[in-house]
Amino acid sequence: MRSFSFTLEYEDGDPVADAFRADSDLYGHSLACSVVPDHYWRVDRLTGPTEALERAEAAYAEAGHAADCFGAGDCGRDLRVKALHRDPSTRILFTGWTRTDDCRSIPHLALDHLGPGVLFATERHGDRYEWHVLMPSNANLGDLSDAIRTETGAGVRFDLRQVTDESAWLSAYSGRPALPYTHYEAMAAAVERGYYETPREITVKELAAELDLPRSTLSYRLRRAEAELAQSFVGEDR
Structure with missing residues (x-):
């Protein structure tokens, strides 16, 4: 195939x-x-x-x-x-x-x-x-x-x-998890720029500036995306 x-x-x-x-x-x-x-x-x-x-x-x-x-x-x-x-x-x-x-x-x-x-x-x-x-x-x-x-x-x-x-x-x-597309984009950008690396390679403030977003908007989108992913992951194992 x-x-x-x-x-x-x-x-x-x-x-x-x-x-x-x-x-x-x-x-x-x-x-x-x-x-x-x-x-x-x-x-x-x-x-x-x-x-x-x-x-x-x-x-x-x-x-x-x-x-x-x-x-x-x-x-x-x-x-x-x-x-x-x-x-x-x-x-x-x-x-x-x-x-x-x-x-x-x-x-x-x-x-x-x-x-x-x-x-x-x-x-x-x-x-x-x-x-x-x-x-x-x-x-x-x-x-x-x-x-x-x-x-x-x-x-x-x-x-x-x-x-x-x-x-x-x-x-x-x-398929992707059921995220609004802007939340998916925010998380994808965070992954690409090293936000989830240890130690972090970029801060929320710096990433928000790169994406031309208010810091509060980016923080909200990342929190909602993380919550959706966590709930989806835990739900699959229950």
Whole structure:
């Protein structure tokens, strides 16, 4: 098996993309994606502020198929969206639709060009929608890449990022802990700059200056990220 990753960047006009663009704390990743010739189903976990989650849930209900489909805006006529879980900082959404003649979704393009046995993992924040695809080693990636480039119209930019072994897909599928994206960015920067080394290589004040953030904002984001990670780690062992 091998995997490849690509990114779609959306301009204004896509309801789901607009919802993510409106709040940098909103982050989504797929828990499952399943495709057959005439149907598609997926489950996504969204995290972020309550108002951003409400906007995103409404956008998925309005045009959830458009998140993955380059066809006409009404191609997902049998669109079904259901919230499997809601709390102030999380939504788990089921989305499914019946494929029509106008539907050219990314998973269906993969099925058409790579055949069965293809798996997907996705991440979404801001303008960026990242796809990670696990496929058989002998699959013809060039045909799928060409098909996606052909189907992306005005307002969507396609960027083929990398082709690797299956480890890249496994890393993407495991997903990050359910952190708002700005909290994840703060912790990632802290790790990169040595904040968690012993002794520390940078202080919160210095890191906040580098990131052009108030010290109190950075401290809050790091504390919340650390709390989420600790609770997730302890919860897994209970």
